[in-house]
Amino acid sequence: MKILHASAEVAPFSKTGGLGDVAAALPAALAAEGVDVLVVTPWYARLGGDAEPLWIGDVDVPFADGIDSVGVGTLERDGVRFAFVGHPDFRRDEAYGYADDVRRFARFCRAVPAVAARVGFVPDVVHAHDWHAGLLPVLLERAWHLPDGFPGRPSVATVHNVQYQGVAPLAHVLHWARLPLELIGSHLEHDEQANLLRASVGFADVVTTVSPSYAEELSDPAYGFGLETTFAALGQRLVGILNGIDTLLWDPASDEHLAARYNAADVSGKATCRTALQGELALDDGGPVLGVVTRLADQKGIDLLLAALPQLLEQGWRLALLGRGDAELERLAAEAEADAPGRVAFRSAHDEGLAHRIYAGSDALAVPSRFEPCGLSQMIAQRYGTLPIVRATGGLRDTVTHQRDGFVFEAASASALVAAALEARSAWDGVAWRAMQRLAMSHDRSWQASAREYIARYREVMGVDA
Structure with missing residues (x-):
């Protein structure tokens, strides 16, 4: 089983919140279960974790009116391969928080298949995290100019926080991503704007979120941030899978940051x-x-x-x-x-x-x-x-x-x-x-139980029996 994860942040290379932790820990847990994993993420100006990706060349990516040249960097850690998308759009002081963020991450989504193909990775399933990767399920189903093996590839979308949705003028997003006008009125559109999170949720084969209770809350107007009817319509396509934590990093028995170590038997x-x-x-x-x-x-x-x-x-x-x-x-x-x-x-x-x-x-x-x-x-x-x-x-x-x-x-x-x-x-x-x-x-808060549940969902969208 080959799974491609696309995320705007991946710890320790980039992190502003829990998304970075999940996009690092889940692929590592999947790799421990025998899954072949590639994580694609932007190549920001400053990468944490002493990361020094190996530049292996550029790839051509269709975007807006022309063809972009996008750099590809690679490294491997803990049995997981990482590919970094290099472009001036990402060589900024912060990962995001800019007026043109939707355009920047539309370019990222357009680049992900080409970057994966450049490193020889054709996935069984593409896993898109939050709105930044939200165009990927749309591209896999409706886009032109995709590498061999990517058109029609099944996808899983994970909603980490519905408050952030990636909204921009619809005509601009269609233009940037080279998507057909037939998508006007589709899941990509919400309140006469393009909404990348809604697009991800609507076009993915399975939608997950990061706890069972949050999956229920998303259909409630108090929590859905305007997308509650979209989530309510998903039915059994929406699944809550509780996140884990990195139990090696977070372990009081071995934590080097502490003045003293301890465990449950001796606190x-x-x-x-x-x-x-x-x-x-x-x-x-x-x-x-x-x-x-x-x-x-x-x-x-x-x-x-x-x-x-x-x-x-x-x-x-x-x-x-x-x-x-x-x-x-x-x-x-x-x-x-x-x-x-x-x-x-x-x-x-x-x-x-x-x-x-x-x-x-x-x-x-x-x-x-x-x-x-x-x-x-x-x-x-x-x-x-x-x-x-x-x-x-x-x-x-x-x-x-x-x-x-x-x-x-x-x-x-x-x-x-x-x-x-x-x-x-x-x-x-x-x-x-x-x-x-x-x-x-x-409590066992490790990622392994969660990883096995994700594997079951991947098998489901692949049409493979457990």
């Missing part, structure tokens, strides 16, 4: 990690540490956290907040630190090492998201014996059980968060807390 090292974190962030020892590792965004409920903060401090919590994002939320977080020195620490950064130390050194982790397709932080926290306090939505609902391996609250409000935090504070450091820690740390 004594966690106290050392807590003391070290307090020293690093200048937090006093007046109460349990509440960690938060997140993007600072409305989706993540950070405004709710900051509104709840005075009452959380009254309960005795100390806050360790790591993340970047919305400028106003960053300003408010910095003000909170200035107003409560020794009790609040905020670091505006993408700091992988500090993230590990917060997961290990905190007593609980707050995830007050308004919606959360899957969420990785709560599963990482559980693995480190740090009990999550989460809102009951999406993958948070699927992975945390109230007062068994964490704490769950229903309403997206500061008061609901405060109430759940009080429950956690009352239980902290007692016999029940230790039992919850042991259960949380015992």
